[in-house]
Amino acid sequence: MTPPLRIALLQGPGGVPADAGESVAALEAAAGRAAAAGARLLVTAELFLTGYAVGDRMSALAEAAGGPSARRIAGIAARHRIGIAYGYPERDGEAVFNAVRLVGPDGGVLADYRKTHLFGDFEKAAFTAGAEPVVQADLDGIRIGLLVCYDIEFPETVRAHALAGTQLLVVPTALMRPYEFVPQVLVPARAYENGLHLAYANRRGPEGEFDFAGLSCLAGPDGVVRARAGAGDELLVADADPALIDAARAETPYLADRRPELYRSLG
Template sequence: MRTGLLQGPRGLPASTRESLAALEQAAAEAAARGARLLVTDEMFLTGYALGDAVAEVAEPAGGPAARHIAGIAARHAVAIVHGYPELDGDRVHNAARLTGPDGSVLADYRKTHLFGDYERSVFTPGDRPLVQATLDGVRIGLLICYDVEFPEAVRAHALAGTELLVVPTALMRPYEFVPETLLPVRAFENGMYIAYVNRCGPEGDYDFVGGSCLAGPDGVVRARAGAGPELLVADVDLDLLRTTREQNPYLTDRRPELYGSLAARRTAR
């Protein structure tokens, strides 16, 4: 399955309307290049560095922006994963939605591991660690940014059959080692593809590093962006995935009876 990774922003979005216009253009380009899935970065619709104003721009999961994106997906016959702030009553979640190429809702995910004081002050963490959907025969899982840095979260997806893990991201300096080093290892040790789609450039107090990538189950990066706005397109090969899983014994050689201590909240000293 050919997958598009939209690294942005292409100029800091001043409004959700501008983000939607950029998404329309990217969806058309990705579809023309044969993509069936297009993935955006974390908080794509509104920008990340919003402070307390995040509640003012947040929308319900099925709000106007989501309906507009459903139209984009259907017009270009391409599935879309978009990051956004989700309003749920008086709570705001850092969320991502997978919309199918016919405009239908395939999956909704809320970030479970919040990073830093800012996120913990404005977002409520999600409580569903495993969200999946199937597109064109590929089992897709969703995480957001910091989530993928927890090996337990990714391993849970591997054990549940996720073949392509999609990760909208807002990774800032000085954490370049995450896309450069950690992501290929995560893909290899779990026998899956990981599409890691980052923001880029300065925004508020942050400087996002870019470096979006599609890492394969053999630990090889199929495509990697630079530091600026870019639309990558690369293939998810299920034949390679199956062969790699047959050759890599990590999942079959596990001994879960030894891992009970992993459920502990913290390590005893």
């Protein structure tokens, strides 16, 4: 039987966006704390590397997927023997993507995902939307899927992951006020209706014109929130137990009772 995976969710930062060097240094400190608490995976917020409220500097701050910050973060993962999922702006030629990279405890790349649903005028002007809806990797015997923030608000995205075998859905996030109902209501509902664990790591506090809501959480396949942050900087640590998935899906068999032939007209 696959043992539980201990996860650390790094909520923050707040205030003026940090440069990549400061962000990587903060990540090193958090990785040390998370590893000392027994975590095997550390999850940061959306655009952790640069900050969200950087306006028209986003393109200049973007790095290639294997750029200098990526190499430093791979070293952090290997030193602390912990997987890291971190948000950053990815440059690929002329395009910039709102991306998340998952590296393993040996520093090797496990997966790269580009946000598929862009929120608001700022993101639509700054980024190109990703085109691959389900990106997965295995860590310690658990199938991990990746989404970013607004993606989670579309039921189709989470259902696609559930049908593809995702057990833990990792979601770096930059959720603003007044949308607190998303982590409070929607995230636990998504976990419950799809029978999977959902790790939601948010930014917090004022940043430029935005005020991020915090409230990062780990929601289980039974809809129970096993860890919840407040409004400040925080490192949450909690376990995602794959054994709960089978039990939850047996108790509430949404996936087994689906009738796809009835949904074809939904497009």
